[in-house]
Amino acid sequence: MTGLQLRAVLEQRRINVELAVAPGEVVAILGANGAGKSSVLHMIAGLLRPDRGSVTVGHRALTDTESGVQVPVHDRRVGLLQQDAMLFPHLPVAANVAFGPRCGDNRRGASGIAQKWLTHVGAQDLSLRMPRELSGGQAQRVALARALAAEPEVLLLDEPMAGLDVATATAMRTLLRQVLTTADRCAVLVTHDLLDVTALADRVLIIDDGRIVESGPVAAVLAAPSTAFAARFAGVNLVAGSAEDDTTLRTTTGRQLAGFGAGNAVIVRDQSVIAVFSPVAVRVDRERPPARAGVSTLEVTVAELDHRGAAIRVRAEPLDAGAAGLAADISGQRAAELRLIPGERVFFTVAADQVAIRPADRA
Amino acid sequence: MSDTTVGLPRWIYLPAVVGGLFVAVPLVAVVLKVDWSKFGSLITSTSSLAALLLSLQTAAASTALCILLGVPMALVLARSRSVLVRWVRPIFLLPLVLPPVVGGIALLYAFGRLGLIGRYLDAAGIHIAFSTTAVVLAQTFVSLPFLVIALEGTVRSVGADYEAVAATLGARPTTVWRRVTMPMLLPGLVSGAVLAFARSLGEFGATLTFAGSRQGVTRTLPLEIYLQRESDADAAVALSLVLVVIAAVVVAAVGSRRLVTGGVGSGGRR
Numbered sequence: 001m002t003g004l005q006l007r008a009v010l011e012q013r014r015i016n017v018e019l020a021v022a023p024g025e026v027v028a029i030l031g032a033n034g035a036g037k038s039s040v041l042h043m044i045a046g047l048l049r050p051d052r053g054s055v056t057v058g059h060r061a062l063t064d065t066e067s068g069v070q071v072p073v074h075d076r077r078v079g080l081l082q083q084d085a086m087l088f089p090h091l092p093v094a095a096n097v098a099f100g101p102r103c104g105d106n107r108r109g110a111s112g113i114a115q116k117w118l119t120h121v122g123a124q125d126l127s128l129r130m131p132r133e134l135s136g137g138q139a140q141r142v143a144l145a146r147a148l149a150a151e152p153e154v155l156l157l158d159e160p161m162a163g164l165d166v167a168t169a170t171a172m173r174t175l176l177r178q179v180l181t182t183a184d185r186c187a188v189l190v191t192h193d194l195l196d197v198t199a200l201a202d203r204v205l206i207i208d209d210g211r212i213v214e215s216g217p218v219a220a221v222l223a224a225p226s227t228a229f230a231a232r233f234a235g236v237n238l239v240a241g242s243a244e245d246d247t248t249l250r251t252t253t254g255r256q257l258a259g260f261g262a263g264n265a266v267i268v269r270d271q272s273v274i275a276v277f278s279p280v281a282v283r284v285d286r287e288r289p290p291a292r293a294g295v296s297t298l299e300v301t302v303a304e305l306d307h308r309g310a311a312i313r314v315r316a317e318p319l320d321a322g323a324a325g326l327a328a329d330i331s332g333q334r335a336a337e338l339r340l341i342p343g344e345r346v347f348f349t350v351a352a353d354q355v356a357i358r359p360a361d362r363a
Numbered sequence: 364m365s366d367t368t369v370g371l372p373r374w375i376y377l378p379a380v381v382g383g384l385f386v387a388v389p390l391v392a393v394v395l396k397v398d399w400s401k402f403g404s405l406i407t408s409t410s411s412l413a414a415l416l417l418s419l420q421t422a423a424a425s426t427a428l429c430i431l432l433g434v435p436m437a438l439v440l441a442r443s444r445s446v447l448v449r450w451v452r453p454i455f456l457l458p459l460v461l462p463p464v465v466g467g468i469a470l471l472y473a474f475g476r477l478g479l480i481g482r483y484l485d486a487a488g489i490h491i492a493f494s495t496t497a498v499v500l501a502q503t504f505v506s507l508p509f510l511v512i513a514l515e516g517t518v519r520s521v522g523a524d525y526e527a528v529a530a531t532l533g534a535r536p537t538t539v540w541r542r543v544t545m546p547m548l549l550p551g552l553v554s555g556a557v558l559a560f561a562r563s564l565g566e567f568g569a570t571l572t573f574a575g576s577r578q579g580v581t582r583t584l585p586l587e588i589y590l591q592r593e594s595d596a597d598a599a600v601a602l603s604l605v606l607v608v609i610a611a612v613v614v615a616a617v618g619s620r621r622l623v624t625g626g627v628g629s630g631g632r633r
Contacts, residue, residue, distance in 0.1 A: 047527055073530035074539075080531040086524060090546040099542070100532035150532045 003186050004154050008043050008053035008063075015039055015050075015210035021154075021186040028189045028201035028218070030233055036210040037190040041156045044188065045080050046073040057153050074103070079152030083159045085139035087131035093142050094118065094127035100150025117145040121175055137168030141175065148179060155180070157189040161196060173199050194233060198222070206230050224262065226274060226360065228324045237282070237326045239275045239319065240360060243267045249275045249357055252320050257296045259355030272360035281354035282328035284314055285347045286338060294352040300326060302344050305335070314340060316348065390607060396600045405601040413579045414587035415605070421495065421583060422563035425502035429510045429559040434552065436507075437514035442523065459508040466504050467572025474500065474573075497574035498581050502563035509562050510555035517551025554617045561613040565606065 004021040015036040021027045029037045042048035044055055046062060049070060055063040057078070062071045087096050098114035106113065118124045121141045131139060140160060147155060160176070161169040177200055180187050189201055197204055197218055204221045206214040206229055214227045225231040231238030241251040246267040249257045259275050261267055283289075289297060300316035303325050307313070312335040314328045328348055330338070340346065398405070405411065440452055458466055474481045475492045484491060491497050525547065529539045567585040574581040576590065584602060591599040 045527075045531055047530075073527070074533050074535050076531075077533070078531060080528065082528075084524075086528045088525060088529070088543060088547070090549075099529070099534070103533040103535070103538055146532065152531075 002058050004044065004188070005056040006040070006044055006053070008040070008050035008055070010036075010039060010043070010048070010210075011051050013039050013210060017207065017210070017212050019205060019212065019215075021188060023184050023186055025203065026180050026187045026189060026201045028191055028197045028204045029207055030191065030197070030204060030229065031207035032229060035207045037207055038158055040207070041080070041158055041188060041190060044154065045078045045156055046071060046076050077151070077153045079147040079150055079155045081140075081143055081147050081155065081157045081160045083162045085131075085136070085143035087134070087139055087142055087146070089131050091131075092127070093123070093129050093131065093134070096131065096142060097127075097146045097149050099146060104150075113149050114145075117149040118142070120148070120179065121145045135168075137164050137172060140164060140168075140172055144172075144175065144179070153185055155185060155187040157187060157191075159191055161191070161193060169193075169195075176200055194222075194235070197233075204230075206233075224276060224356065224358065226358070231276060232324055235279070237277050237279060238324065239326070241273060241275070243269055243271045243273045243357075245269060247352065247357060249273050255298055255319065257298070257350075257355060258294060258352040259296075259357040260353060262356035262358050265359045267357065267359060273357055274360050275355050275357045277350055277355045279313060279327040279329040280311075281350050282326070282330075283349040284328050284330050284334070284338060284340075285349065286344075288347050289349055295349055296352065296355070297347050297349045298326070299345060300348055302340050302342050302346055304342055305340060314346070316346075393600060393603050393607060397604050398597045398601070401597060402601050402604075405595075405598045406605055408598065410578055410582075410587060410591075411598065411602060414582055414584045414602075417495070417498070417579060417582065418564055418584040421498045421502055422560050424499045425506055425563040426556055426560040428499065428503045429507050429563075430552070430556055432503075433507055433510040433514060433555065433559070434548075437511045437518055437555075440511065441515045441518035455511065456508045458505050459512070463501075463505055463566065463568030463570075464572050467501060467569035467574075470497070470501060470504060470569065470573040492573060493575040493577070493581060495574075495580055498570050498583060501569035501573045502566045505566055505569055506559040506562040510559040513555030513558055514548065514551045517548055517555075521547045557613055557617050561610060564609060 003023045003025065006020075007018045009016045013036055017036070017040055019027070019040075029040060031037050039048060043050050043053075043063070046055075050063065050065060052065050053063070054061065054065065057076070060071070061067075061069050062076050062078070063069060087093070088099065091099070094111065094114050097117055098110040101107075101110035101113040115124065115127065118127055121144055123138060123141045123145060126134065126138055126142060131142075134142065140163075144160070157176070161172055164172060173196065180200060189196065191197060201218050203216065204218050205212050206221070206227055208227065208229060214221060214225070214230050221230055222234040225234050225236065225238060228238050228240075239249060239251060239257055241249045241257070244250040244256060246261050247259055249259065251257070257275050259277070267273060288299070291297070298319065300319065302314060303317045304315045305312055306315065308329055310332065311329040312332060314330060316325045316327070318325045326348055338346075406415070436455065439448060440455070471492060472478050474484070474497070476482070476485050476490065481491060491500065521544075525543050526539050529543045534542065565585055566583070567589070570581065570583060571586060576582045576586045582590070584606060588599045588602045588606070591602065
């Protein structure tokens, strides 16, 4: 098996993960702050040593705590691109990009390689500038050229677009898509941005509290998230509970939510299930609407109101302790009729054919 | 155009101006007191030239010694996470606040003929106290913390992040040190060395106590000025002006260096 394999336990940060990335594949790691995403990248780069575990790239063992292998950072051929471009401030752009090739066996060709990669990222006319003369987007392009010029087998991207404005981030994303997928190299991308994931990643892993809680192809995870984090990331509502019957979910506080059985899994009574539905499918009322078949109504407390493009998002307080609050997207006109204030009790109504119910332990 | 929306209280300008004058007036007084017709001959007299030359030589030697010892000290102080280093750090920086005379006495009891280390050196035929070497040691003792403090700040602000990036690009530790760490520390090193040189040049108390005042051997410019003040006030004033000018050059050099350091730091981290 080639590509990247990581199996690592880091007691101090309560990390216990296992992941594999195929050659040419881009895997995105999502998770809340402090969930351990950056620590995973640092263990792959060799900047952090796991207590137990191994890192393998291709046929090379980079870390193996059992046999005591820990290849030093400079011999790993693992590139790192961070939120901060970290260009060496005392070197002009061309020398920054030539830094990697000059460290290798291709000293003479270093400046040629640098020019090639600068052209590749569209920064050839910046080669004589000093890093302090670059904008954030330019600096990040040069940093990408510098990382690629060192010809890494694995490229680690730690929120590389986080510090850029929207237009620059879009350009950078387009560029990354070209260079990440043309080469026979794998990449691991840590991000908070849905656009990064949909544009760049083939697969997505969700880390929570040091563990991978969900993984799969991007489209599958976004369409049918099984964790609250993935649901929030995908912008959908997720309610966890147990099955009342094969199309009804019962929350821990006994509320019922009617839906339809998604997928082929057989659902039996009292099995742990999740229900997923879009905020757009939710209707908001001040008075409890009359009960109807195939429609569920939940009484919630308004937590906050927010613009989402033309819509207004109504975010409710969590139904159960520890769960995420449900969200509803309503039109500006409806919002004006309702005149909601945080703290008010309202009714969220959703039709059963909008609510996908699945077993909770899909992964 | 003015950026201040809330001005300072007006009365605060009064003590600020008084403080400014307190520093500026004595300097002006020295310049006014200089007898320009004799200035050239006063600063080129045998004793003056000997003192000036000795001062420049010993200050240069102690600056070199400060760099040699101070760079590793600054790196260790800034990078080490050891509790021990944290605890002993104030001791290294003590000469910064210690009266130089006390420093001279301390040196005497370490390197003097009967001192802690000096008695063995003495037995080996090496006599340090009251020699030019003693001048250099005294100057190094008081100047070292200046260089260490200036450099330590730079090491901290540069951080280990650039070194990590260099390593991911394939640079071995020695290459990282040569091509990343040292070039990035250079501005801090220059300003630290300039500060150390200036402090060495002005050293008086520790030198007098530990090295004495022998013309051409241990009598540096500040000692010469102090001596001349009794016998030839005009010569003392002329030599003082020389030191004022050197100090002004140092302040200008360090000031502009600081600006350069700031520019480099902010340019690289966006």
